[in-house]
Amino acid sequence: MTGDGRDGAEHPRRGRPRSERARAAVLDAAAELLLDGGIDAVTMEAIAARAQVSKATVYKWWPTRAHVMLESFFERSRGTLAVDPADSLAEALTKQLLALVQLFRDTCSGPQLADLIAAAQADPDIRAALDQQWLRPRREVALRLLAEAVARGELAPDTDPATAADQLFAPVYHRLMLRHEPLADQLAPTLVRQLLTGLTATR
Amino acid sequence: MTGDGRDGAEHPRRGRPRSERARAAVLDAAAELLLDGGIDAVTMEAIAARAQVSKATVYKWWPTRAHVMLESFFERSRGTLAVDPADSLAEALTKQLLALVQLFRDTCSGPQLADLIAAAQADPDIRAALDQQWLRPRREVALRLLAEAVARGELAPDTDPATAADQLFAPVYHRLMLRHEPLADQLAPTLVRQLLTGLTATR
Amino acid sequence: MTGDGRDGAEHPRRGRPRSERARAAVLDAAAELLLDGGIDAVTMEAIAARAQVSKATVYKWWPTRAHVMLESFFERSRGTLAVDPADSLAEALTKQLLALVQLFRDTCSGPQLADLIAAAQADPDIRAALDQQWLRPRREVALRLLAEAVARGELAPDTDPATAADQLFAPVYHRLMLRHEPLADQLAPTLVRQLLTGLTATR
Amino acid sequence: MTGDGRDGAEHPRRGRPRSERARAAVLDAAAELLLDGGIDAVTMEAIAARAQVSKATVYKWWPTRAHVMLESFFERSRGTLAVDPADSLAEALTKQLLALVQLFRDTCSGPQLADLIAAAQADPDIRAALDQQWLRPRREVALRLLAEAVARGELAPDTDPATAADQLFAPVYHRLMLRHEPLADQLAPTLVRQLLTGLTATR
């Protein structure tokens, strides 16, 4: 679906093999165009021209420009999801959030992802790809951490992990898309503290 | 900015007055097209055709299709922001959130807003209009409620109202845009309870 | 069909009127491209570029490049078919043939017509247009001259005018298309003399 | 030039021999495509697909699609040019013309040749091949017959054989290309009679 199709090389395959050079050039071109001129500059025409690749080749492997951007995005953000088992729940969640904040704020993955979420509004394929390949893996790490904490009695038994995960992560996406508040490092610990402790004052 | 320009009718104005029929037809056409065929169906060409209006007339009053959609959106969602002073903090927040959940889930304003946030990624005008005319008024209601609760000692003094507001509202927008979880009524009280009480188990 | 559609201006017409500049520029561009680079250089793309006209405008008025060439050809070769009634049959036929030889040999109408006849092999529209607007009017002049000569006893009563006309004119077209022999002025009187007198030696 | 290159098999040749199956399949495919869908359907792509042959193979042996059609045409129309020495001039010419009329009217060689003459307008290679391998041999038979008749005093000494040949043969090609008159058997004797006798009435 994302055009890589680099399946396990079952047979040596007949015919001329796919050009790795073309593939990489297209993905790079898409990322560069996005940074240079915004989403509207990322046209199939411009991608092909910048990558020195024929339009037909682009269309052969990626059905729409959004699919190019999807693969370009995943290529660049194969970030680690690893959790240090020595960390406390708060530490583990804070690390995940901080990594996300910094990825969105400091790399081209931020605008790329914002544009992909935008494109997902009109294209179910993109929504599905984002969900399966980006969102779900990250949510599942958080959901597992929260469920384990509930199981060992650290969190209240009536905790709704799905909602809790959104209360931690959605604000980061929200600020990426709307920019009503900055994406500061401090956001990560604050999100964790406020949700775990609660806002209600203790006397 | 949104093209209505129905300013205070200083003079009765010379010349033919603006056609209210045309204005309404354009806004309706935009909304209908969005529901019928998604954001990609909302082209200036299609709006003009469906509204039985000349393209020049559309361009005269709205610079881009996003501005048409903006005005169409605001026309339909002049929801109340009123807070009943008799309500507790939790009640007031829950009511606001529930209204938002139901607006997003049950009316055409949901997809409209999702598409506007998408369009905002490429158009600063739209981002600004959304911020000023939609997001900010709603945030300020919530921020005032939270600040007052801190002031009267109901909430912890180290509460960050901006982050707290995002922890309440961002999940709703997140589910609107990504659809990884449903927008259920139950979401509203859960968001409020978990944030105010905190997740940490009390022995 | 040929895109002129300059009907008798029944009503003053609504909307922006068709640009005569664009029409002329397209027809000129087509003729120039043909002379510069042959038929293969006459692409819709190149016509639009050379005429400084949008491709959509070209397609709006002419369905294929052959139709552009048709109109371009007719625009340039509204030659006279007039016959001087004082001329003898041989003189009249010779004048018509000589004009054709010189048109084919000395103007851009020669290659244009050759390409149009070529295009007619694949496109019935072009064949019909050529037949009605070019070939038939010229044939009818010759057929009338021949029929009148038969009627007044100048030509043999078993004369087949259709075949005779082809024996006069087809050689000119044949040399235009195949170039196995040159298109010399001398060809015109020779064709007339040989057909009228016959080749058979008189003792 | 036409890609057959089946030279006299001097040595047994090294390597895998050329596939006769591929050669025949390509020529057949070209002829079939022409009849099915007209000249525009005869693309290298379609020829290769229909012949179950790789595009590279087609390009290896024929430089353009016109060359494929040329060879396909010659393959099917190796008609005899033999002249019966017992025939009179008129009989010999009529037989040649009648064979041509029937070939054009009743076999697929008619449209094939029309398309080749069309293609010759844009491609000098095709023009040259047509001239040398088709047109010239046939013209030379006619020119020899005419020259011999002049030599033995049967035809007028001022006869121009080249023009006379065109007055006999060009009408047949003209009707093939333009279709303004049908290709009837009767055309052959009429052409000969009118040219040899002349149209002028004898008292």
Add this chain to the structure above:
DNA sequence: CTCTAAACGAGACGGTACGTCTAGTCTTTCA
């Protein structure tokens, strides 16, 4: 009632990108 000004509909215009097609070339493996 006429004049004037603005908004209106229709629709042609120069552009840009779309997604498809064919031409040819090139690089593999198979026979």
Add this chain to the structure above:
DNA sequence: TGAAAGACTAGACGTACCGTCTCGTTTAGAG
């Protein structure tokens, strides 16, 4: 080494929508 498979560059195809423009028409208030 030829054939087959198929990826590649190059560029024209015809379409859609963009935003602008030029018309003639309509609808008011001003004179």
